[in-house]
Amino acid sequence: MLVIWLMMYTEQLDHELSMKAYYKGKQAVNRGAHAGALQLDELRLSEGVFAIDPEMAYQMATEYLYANLRLDEHGYPTSKSFLKEQVELLHFEVLDATLTYPYDYRLSEYGYSTTFDRPAVVIVIRMEYPRIFSSNNPVEWNIIGSSQLVFQ
Amino acid sequence: MKQILVFIMFSTIICWMMFAPIYKHVLITRQAILQQEVDYLLEVGASGQYGYISGNMIDQSKQRLARFGLTTGSLQYEVSSTEGQTFINDSYRVSRGDGIALSLTYPYERLTAIDALIGIEPLPEGQLMRAYGVRMSEYVE
Numbered sequence: 001m002l003v004i005w006l007m008m009y010t011e012q013l014d015h016e017l018s019m020k021a022y023y024k025g026k027q028a029v030n031r032g033a034h035a036g037a038l039q040l041d042e043l044r045l046s047e048g049v050f051a052i053d054p055e056m057a058y059q060m061a062t063e064y065l066y067a068n069l070r071l072d073e074h075g076y077p078t079s080k081s082f083l084k085e086q087v088e089l090l091h092f093e094v095l096d097a098t099l100t101y102p103y104d105y106r107l108s109e110y111g112y113s114t115t116f117d118r119p120a121v122v123i124v125i126r127m128e129y130p131r132i133f134s135s136n137n138p139v140e141w142n143i144i145g146s147s148q149l150v151f152q
Numbered sequence: 153m154k155q156i157l158v159f160i161m162f163s164t165i166i167c168w169m170m171f172a173p174i175y176k177h178v179l180i181t182r183q184a185i186l187q188q189e190v191d192y193l194l195e196v197g198a199s200g201q202y203g204y205i206s207g208n209m210i211d212q213s214k215q216r217l218a219r220f221g222l223t224t225g226s227l228q229y230e231v232s233s234t235e236g237q238t239f240i241n242d243s244y245r246v247s248r249g250d251g252i253a254l255s256l257t258y259p260y261e262r263l264t265a266i267d268a269l270i271g272i273e274p275l276p277e278g279q280l281m282r283a284y285g286v287r288m289s290e291y292v293e
Contacts, residue, residue, distance in 0.1 A: 009173055016180045027191055035288040067286045150290055
């Protein structure tokens, strides 16, 4: 009775906390993609093309992604982070302005597909949830997020 | 004598068993509410229309959180920009390219005090739960 109850208790705690951890990860990915998508390529803008500068986008996207999860610049957790393991950046892609929009984007490796109306940034990370009770199964996710070019 | 000791031991364990999950659930939910509020404020504040999180927005946010039973006086908001700008309001906006960082803290109160029943040290008084986020501003002058 006590054992069954304890199992339920530990399961509930880790279950609830992992859900919250997933949301935090997703928000971080979204904000990273958003920061990346704000990086207009000014040189090409002068030619009348709205495009994303891939280098700046990568720099800003990782900066915001890691800052939101309180990681250092290599994706390792700092003391303020709730994570214990490195966050891996599995996929980073900037969609160029030369594609025809609306563009049907497909990333079959991670089972992701969407339609973009403008140049966009796509990010996939792998994040491991630091479980409290080692009796529970390990949890890790591939978190996918994207953002389109922002302009007014 | 032995029976009394067994009774006391069992009653404390049963008391902990019955109420500890509820306290933990409240703790996790509060943390989630704080995080949700931070996400919302950043979403609105970093949008192209605002580019700031003002005292007025924070007051409204406190009202929202009060509906979940949080004490508004204990909520601490820290707004800053990634460029080190600390005055952020409608006349000092954060422009596109810089980020707005928001940190929201609330005390744990005595939510973990019940763990003392089974010999786990509760969190020290005054320790804060913290929700944090940083988002790039879209505001263009």
